Amino acid sequence: MVESVLESLDQRGLIASVTDREALAAHLAQGTVTYYCGFDPSAASLHIGNLVQILTLRRLQQAGHRPLALVGGATGLIGDPKQTGERTLNDPAVVASWTDRIRAQIEPFLDFGGTAGARMVNNLDWTAELSAIDLLRGVGKHFRLGTMLAKETVARRLASEQGISFTEFSYQVLQAMDFLELRRRYGCSLQTGGNDQWGNLLAGVELIHKADAAVAHAFTTPLITKADGTKFGKTETGTVWLDPALTSPYAFYQFWLNQDDRDVDGYLKVFTFRSLEEIAALAEATAERPQERAAQKALAWDVTALVHGRTAAQGAADAALALFGSGSLFELDRPTLAAAVADLPRAGVDLTGGEVTVVDALALTGIEKSKGAARRTLAGGGVYLNNAKVSDPDAVLTAEDFIHGQFALLRRGRKTLAVVERLA
Numbered sequence: 051m052v053e054s055v056l057e058s059l060d061q062r063g064l065i066a067s068v069t070d071r072e073a074l075a076a077h078l079a080q081g082t083v084t085y086y087c088g089f090d091p092s093a094a095s096l097h098i099g100n101l102v103q104i105l106t107l108r109r110l111q112q113a114g115h116r117p118l119a120l121v122g123g124a125t126g127l128i129g130d131p132k133q134t135g136e137r138t139l140n141d142p143a144v145v146a147s148w149t150d151r152i153r154a155q156i157e158p159f160l161d162f163g164g165t166a167g168a169r170m171v172n173n174l175d176w177t178a179e180l181s182a183i184d185l186l187r188g189v190g191k192h193f194r195l196g197t198m199l200a201k202e203t204v205a206r207r208l209a210s211e212q213g214i215s216f217t218e219f220s221y222q223v224l225q226a227m228d229f230l231e232l233r234r235r236y237g238c239s240l241q242t243g244g245n246d247q248w249g250n251l252l253a254g255v256e257l258i259h260k261a262d263a264a265v266a267h268a269f270t271t272p273l274i275t276k277a278d279g280t281k282f283g284k285t286e287t288g289t290v291w292l293d294p295a296l297t298s299p300y301a302f303y304q305f306w307l308n309q310d311d312r313d314v315d316g317y318l319k320v321f322t323f324r325s326l327e328e329i330a331a332l333a334e335a336t337a338e339r340p341q342e343r344a345a346q347k348a349l350a351w352d353v354t355a356l357v358h359g360r361t362a363a364q365g366a367a368d369a370a371l372a373l374f375g376s377g378s379l380f381e382l383d384r385p386t387l388a389a390a391v392a393d394l395p396r397a398g399v400d401l402t403g404g405e406v407t408v409v410d411a412l413a414l415t416g417i418e419k420s421k422g423a424a425r426r427t428l429a430g431g432g433v434y435l436n437n438a439k440v441s442d443p444d445a446v447l448t449a450e451d452f453i454h455g456q457f458a459l460l461r462r463g464r465k466t467l468a469v470v471e472r473l474a
Contacts, residue, residue, distance in 0.1 A: 067270045090126045092137075117169075125228070127140070241266070277312035317349055379437060391469040407447070408460070449472075
């Protein structure tokens, strides 16, 4: 028996809520279904949380269904209500720019050819010229205030000191209208989204039922969590973005490489297209030889290659090895090396101002507390310059030690790193 796409998604932990499981399964089995997911331009880039929805669009397309990827040029001007307080409304020109950038991020994940070819849509196309009267008469009459007030985020905001504006309160009407409009334009009958959007998805299903007397479907994916309780998609330096200018491919790769053993199996199911058998084998290998981090390496490679391409993924993997002595630092290009050392302790030195010894540099970067401690570590064979062991206690940094004329990597022991940056 051929496995259904819903069963496949279920096995990967990708279904949280669904309107009617049996009805949706039957609908998907009848032939090509047009479905959509929306992405609001609330920033200049999508982040890895959005990647769950992008890859869900791709999985459904691979199963023979037709995706509509909606970038909310209209809803992005309003903002989905946050639990913490009112959003700041962004300038329309800024939102338009972000809409274009996000569209460009989504497009490479989808196939735009064939009978199930994807389509990019923008809800500003049917919202910009819509009058308030038309909205109230054509859409607003189908909404009941009690249902709208009962939505969790709305109820929480109403109970807060700040309350909620009519602008944000109306967001659910606009999102529901998108589903109705896509049904009328393209025959769209399914919406997907994150589980925090469940109320908005249901509003669209209900609107289609009331306005067009038609059946529509929706399902959500779970919100991604971490076993240690910290927020997924955040690092010490902030959000992990899909835009390489905001999160470098190296930092992106490192994020996935550093995932906890308890989380990596689930992340492989959600964020990669490896088979469940491959993932089980990686989990077994990681349990038997955790120091090799086979599952984390596979995860980091796959997701980085998906988002940034194989060349960037290989560069990030090479940099990760080179930093800890398993590859040549001198073979890394300048941008990759700069990204790899960006978060390391550092010191700037001016070679024209006199000699700078390796001992000096160890103390300047802070990976040794003093020059005396640095000399003792060096004498014990625990100091490396650009992955080469330093044995001379009087070794001096020269221009040739600075890769691309800019960076020299210091390592104490196996894992403590710092970078010396040449100023002149």
